[in-house]
Amino acid sequence: MNTASETFHYAIGTARLGTLIVATSTAGVAAILMADDADRALRDLRAAFPGSVLIADAEKAGSALAAAIALVDAPQGAFPLPLDLRGNGQELAVWQALRAIPPGETRSYGALAKTLDMQITAQEVGAACAANRIAVAVPCHRVVKADGGISGYRWGVHRKRKLINMEAVA
Incomplete structure (x- = not known):
């Protein structure tokens, strides 16, 4: 993934779980990141796309935000816009499998690995989740430990727990 000199338009807003920053490319939504504040969100976006040109543009990124x-x-819904998924083949396979998990359900890292058409470990599923830049639309929050416990989430375990609970109630 070479994002050097690539341009992304972004917008920042607030959702129930904190600050969101959304970045769009010519191909679709390239990032949905959650943070505690706008400064952290922008730092995280810069880190996600080093060397890129980031332009605050509510007109171009507002509908995505x-x-x-x-x-x-309302995480049980579907994301209506195209996604610009950027990762290696293993990450893309995991993210596709995540998107197939119905809202309100979870899978263990190991169980998700077994659904893929490639040899992959539970740890590699976890690594693909950690590399995901598109919160909730690529629902890494639906993956849990083998015992059903909640662990690791790029945007905080407290947010993962809330997302799972919000989907279960819906």
Whole structure:
């Protein structure tokens, strides 16, 4: 993934679980990141796309931000916009499998690994989740430990727990 000199338009807003920053490329939504504040969100976006040109543009990224806020606030819904998924083959396979998990359900890292058409470990599923830049639309929050416990989430275990609970109630 070479993002050097690539341009992303972004917008920042607030959802139930905190600050969201959404970045769009010519191919679709390239990032939905959650943070505790706008400064942290922008730092995380810069880290996600080093060497890229990031332009604050509510006109170009506003509809994506609105869709992301709606999804985070009601995570059982579907994300209506195209995603610009950027990862290696293993990551893309995991992210596709995650998107097939119905809202309100979870899978263990190991169980998800067994659904893939490639040899992959539970730890590699976890690594793919950690590399995901598209919160909730690529629902890494639906993956749990083998005993059902909640662990690791790029945007904080407290957010993962809330997302799982919000989906279960819906």
